[in-house]
Amino acid sequence: MDNLVAVIMAGGKGERFWPRSRGLYPKQLLPITGRRTMIQETAKRMNPLISSDDIFVVAGEELAGGIGEQLPELRRGNLILEPFGKNTAAAIGLAAIVIEKINKKAIMVVLAADHLIGEKRKFLRTISMATKAAKEGKLVTLGIQPTRPETGYGYIESGKKLQISGVRKEAEIYAVKRFVEKPDEAGAKKYLQSGKYFWNSGMFIWKVESILGAIEEHMPELHRGLKKISAARGVSHKKEVIKKVYKKLENISIDYGIVEKSKNIAVVKADFHWDDVGSWLSMERIHKKNKDGNIIQGKFVGIDTSQCILIGKEQLIATVGVSGLIVVTTPQAVLICSRDRAQDVKKIVGKLADDGLKKYL
């Protein structure tokens, strides 16, 4: 489609997916959800709508090798490398100025490299619809229709329905009333029932011009930094300037920094299957359980084992009399985690760094 470019945000560390997710091969570079790696799935998904020439990836420098291997069709100049992670506001801003130089009229489809999207056609239809709202100058976010009272996601409360030219009347595009932090269970149930709340997917569609304008308005410091980077000439000089600018940037998400402050937001209701693949627990939503409620990958033998997520490969996993465990093996490490503590796998990563066990990261 004219002017449409994809920006795949691949800066995540995937710490909750340790020990599979490692420093140089984090979650998005792993085949967590299927045969292809998550970033490969993400790029391939855009294919019918956006040619590979118009796919951009933003990631930390250390991932350049892995991404290059996995996306051989990615243009060298389309891999936008950050000297260190400064959250999504900076990453999207950096992508915007790179893309602006190529095409001032570009419309960015900002995607996470590590989300699962189940129904590709519905997804592409939603993106097309969102693009039309973006063309009218809106900052468009995709709001996923909730299917359960999830407490792990932020929510978007929709306001009045918007009528966008060229979009059929039944299409649901709304103004945004407010963004809501991750709720407790009662809150999540209320949101689910009301029908007015969507999951905040972190996927955005907007004109380069719109987002740079919004950055200028709400994050003038970032805007000044981006202008400096944009003005820098020569590859190595530019690299140096990026580093200098990045050092001083605020570590803030695009949600907090821009989207939640802007009055010009629209939310497009997305009804495709979506999952942020946030922890090993999401394997239960992605893969089919066996009759004992277990998710099993790799060789396994078990006695009285139920409600477990068992991710092996080279090694056989054998269990006796256990329930509700997450077990993940790699040749270097084995994780055994209670299923209600899946979020805390991140803490193990922190502890490994503290304990001088960095070689396992």
Next chain:
Amino acid sequence: MDNLVAVIMAGGKGERFWPRSRGLYPKQLLPITGRRTMIQETAKRMNPLISSDDIFVVAGEELAGGIGEQLPELRRGNLILEPFGKNTAAAIGLAAIVIEKINKKAIMVVLAADHLIGEKRKFLRTISMATKAAKEGKLVTLGIQPTRPETGYGYIESGKKLQISGVRKEAEIYAVKRFVEKPDEAGAKKYLQSGKYFWNSGMFIWKVESILGAIEEHMPELHRGLKKISAARGVSHKKEVIKKVYKKLENISIDYGIVEKSKNIAVVKADFHWDDVGSWLSMERIHKKNKDGNIIQGKFVGIDTSQCILIGKEQLIATVGVSGLIVVTTPQAVLICSRDRAQDVKKIVGKLADDGLKKYL
């Protein structure tokens, strides 16, 4: 000591110690309790009393290589190989006829290759005492003074005290009233309190002549088989005869087949620290727990982890929010077992064979 020989029974499969214990390297050939392997510890323990020339080992043919590696001082002829396991009655009978040919007056000290004995001096003193009773023609068994209401061991009820010549009066050598199967918890508590019950250690001291006599009396079939083996000439012919005889032998323990039927039994009270190292759970008795009640070998990082037995080596073990688990890793397999199911690790071994996963055995 004159005529004293040690017979180390090394035929066990150690299935409860899977995945560390494997077909060619079962428990007794592993360093479960210390730096040396269990069979090395067992042989070394006898050293001051019995020279290595007088140490015999009985094991399956498949273990010849491993035992040869680990006990280089063992005489080649002293390694008595069985074509297949037929339990302890056959193994001890076979050892007896081999030893009889070397020394008709020999006194056999029958030991398991995979027990933990904590106080070597007390142990050797007990053996010396038992030897004196054996010289009088008794079949002597070592009864361990119970220290807890253990339901995993068989018990021996002692009868009247015996006076053996050359043994100081305080020494406790008793006639045997009866052998008792593994009790329930109430039974075990009663036995512990009574002071009359000992743990049946499976260690015996007797003259070759006495045990062969008892075999003739209580297991005439076995005795006939042993005579055939004894009469066979030439190494390969003997091997063939052993195989033929073994095929027809009853699979029965020396306890059931002989000791419990004989009227000529004495039990020597043994007050050294002893453990049969029966399952991974025994690691808790052998090794020191950390402040969270965990036994840890190898690299480990944990969050909210307690009462676990974690046996790693090459691989890091990482745990989050788990309690009461046994985790054992090898490069081929990882075991996760509830601590109250330590006995059932054996079932995993059975399942592996059934499921065509023999390469993990």
